[in-house]
Amino acid sequence: MADLDVELRVVTMSGRQVDLTMAPEKSIGEVRQKISEILDIGKWQLRLVHEGASLKEGFLHDLMKPGTCLELLALVVEEPEMLERCKLLHKCFNNRQFVYCYGSLRQVSQVVKTEKEAILNGDVAFHFEGDNLLELLLKNWKVQDIEEPMSWLLSGGASVNQCSSDGCTPLLSACARGLGKAGLILLQHGAKAHETGPNGEDSLTSALKFFARTPVKPRSCEEDMDLGRLCCLLRASDIDRGNRTLNVLERARLALSQAAIELGLCASVGTTLNKQMILDRAFDVEKSSLEAGAGEDLWAGWPGAFFSFSQPLSQDSAWDDSFSLARARILSHWTDSGQMEVDNDGAVYMG
Structure with a gap:
């Protein structure tokens, strides 16, 4: 352990104790992410309390005292407001254009923008009602609207490998729609290239099938070039996987x-x-x-x-x-x- 690392002791209401060390420059959001993974709960359900105050923003170095262990209380909460947010976002990512919100029909991209901060902070169930919000985004939204919310979901802690109820991972859905740039980003974030969907096809097969189809709408050259680069990377991964035999x-x-x-x-x-x-x-x-x-x-x-x-x-x-x-x-x-x-x-x- 480095001299400047922060020692943390996290205690739950049930009496479970977790001891760990983290670098002082880590944000409170990163601390919540780490602890939620250890406790096997959603980040959105976790509240950390220090000296009677709920921790939401800032960094560990703002709380550390030389020579002491930082003691935190971990609370598991499911506030009605947060549950409603999760339900609303699930509807938004599951629809292509419009969703009913506050009694009126609104554009999904505008509704999601209002929840940007919550998404970035991880105050969202990224896997909700059996669906991965990231996979829903890549499967349902217009191509030109995907890039920004995708970056928010990844920054907030959405999984690049968890399936939705349809059996597809984000990478499988991206390849099926020819979203080369999104697929390249997913690989950079650790997406598994060899998962298969409900039809038994892997990501490379899905991407090549997209290439073989006549496009419904015109695409830019860069979109097809990105998909080509993605196919090459997926093929390289296949070769590395099978080389031992x-x-x-x-x-x-x-x-x-x-x-x-x-x-x-x-x-x-x-x-x-x-x-x-x-x-x-x-x-x-x-x-x-x-x-x-x-x-x-x-x-x-x-x-x-x-x-x-x-x-x-x-x-x-x-x-x-x-x-x-x-x-x-x-x-x-x-x-x-x-x-x-x-x-x-x-x-x-x-x-």
Whole structure:
């Protein structure tokens, strides 16, 4: 324990005692989050009392006294006002545009904005009536309205992995709707890439299926580029997960394939890719497979087999539909062609 860490002793009304240490720069909100996790209750249900006063704002260093242990009383409360807030927000995140509030029909985004502070402070049941509010947001709201409330929910303590009653996690719902930027943010916050939904599909499958569909409404190039980047990260995660059961040659081929899709999926029109460029990108290719003279076995099926999201890699050079459709979707922002051609030297022209 560092000399400046704060010792805390938390006692519940039932007499349970929890001792822990935290850095003095931690906010009261972070303290509440930590203690609520230890006590296995919602942060919104926890009230911390110090010397007769309820702690709501500030930092630990505002309360610490040198050489003493900070004693806190933990109360579990479910105030009617907070329950009504949770019910209202559940309705808001479960609807696309409007919700009845205070006797009138109001826009959900405006209602949620009035509860911004409560969301950021964690005074909300982020999992309410069997639903993860973050998942509901990503499943139901208009794309242009998602970014800001998503940041509030994540800052407040919403789970990136908890399912809603429909069996979907936030990442699964984001991928099903082609929300690449949201998916990238979820991965940064620790979302699990390999969870499957009620239909048995994982996030990568859902995202690739979105690419294969004709969009209902026009999307920006950046939205499709973000989804492409997300697909590449999800594929990399799949490879890392399965590498322990693969031999050296299989690992090398998958590393080359990963490099190929990363270079090729979002490449600009007219880019030409060859084997050396793929090798240079694939930093983690097993050098021993090259030194052992894998030769033609290493590149079997080039190029089509390598521009693929599939596992294991085929040795057939036919192009993988999932990659081709995703590439064509991204290219549609610039050209109607999207044809990929191979020259006599085996280089791939990304039309």
